[in-house]
């Protein structure tokens with residue numbers, strides 16, 4: 001797929017150079033040099049003149065020095081719950097058009113609890129939850145157990161450890177104390193959904209958005225005690241633990257998921273690409289887990305390119321289509 005744009009393009013990324021402190025998922029959200037190169041190669045094949053720029057504090061100077069006119073943004077940011085919004089906000093300030101969602105969407109979606117409340121206000125089903133701040137481990141409302149505990153503002157399975165399912169309130173309190181020590185942020189406690197798990201990719205913007213068929217994450221065996229959880233560790237070695245299918249045996253539930261994904265995407269004002277995760281409750285009703293406006297784009301690894309492949313869209317065509325969707329916003 002050819003993309004027409006004359007100016008220089010930067011692929012802006014936070015790259016995992018493998019020099020973290022050794023904490024298992026510390027740089028989980030950063031992209032590998034191989035992923036960055038794969039995206040750059042696809043953009044070049046589509047006809048764009050591409051330079052890779054790392055999203056550090058010197059980003060404004062680098063963008064200026066290279067005379068960048070368009071950014072393909074995959075930067076996860078430099079920390080804090082607004083981290084994914086940092087690069088979009090900067091690009092807006094500098095009047096440089098970019099791919100993907102803006103700073104508001106990035107901030108809202110990184111806060112899982114806030115995003116669940118937002119989704120609920122549009123009638124989208126999500127599992128019952130509460131948000132617990134450090135020091136409040138003993139103030140937990142009545143909930144149905146088991147529950148799953150996850151950091152409220154992380155992604156890529158970060159913080160979703162071996163030890164994130166609690167069977168009762170005492171277990172939950174002890175678990176929260178441990179997790180607060182590691183993650184120093186609010187924890188989202190959700191009723192555990194024991195049903196089938198899906199992810200839905202979206203490509204494009206507004207009325208033109210293409211919603212891919214729900215892709216099921218099918219577990220080969222329980223991954224945590226009796227439970228199945230798509231954690232960072234499982235994602236890392238996914239071929240051993242899961243396979244992926246686009247099923248057709250639950251037509252109503254599939255339609256409900258694609259419609260819910262479209263509703264959330266458009267209500268938030270997402271642009272160009274996103275992935276929405278769902279899991280069914282024990283009665284087979286799909287519940288919204290979260291939306292990722294910066295879905296992983298690692299070839300042959302990330303769910304979003306796999307979901308695209310299932311509808312016959314190659315990796316090169318997917319990357320070109322994201323760029324094309326973003327470039328269509330530039331007044332010609």
Ligand SMILES: Nc1ncnc2c1ncn2[C@@H]1O[C@H](COP(=O)(O)OP(=O)(O)OP(=O)(O)O)[C@@H](O)[C@H]1O
Pocket residue numbers: 127148150154155156157158160190191192193194197228229230231277279289290292
């Ligand atoms: N309420 C829940 N019930 C059952 N399983 C859940 C629930 N919430 C999360 N999980 C499991 O944990 C996984 C990760 O959760 P979630 O998608 O919220 O986190 P994430 O780290 O942001 O993921 P991503 O890697 O997609 O960014 C899910 O894919 C699912 O397997």
Ligand SMILES: [Mg+2]
Pocket residue numbers: 157277289290
């Ligand atoms: Mg997820």
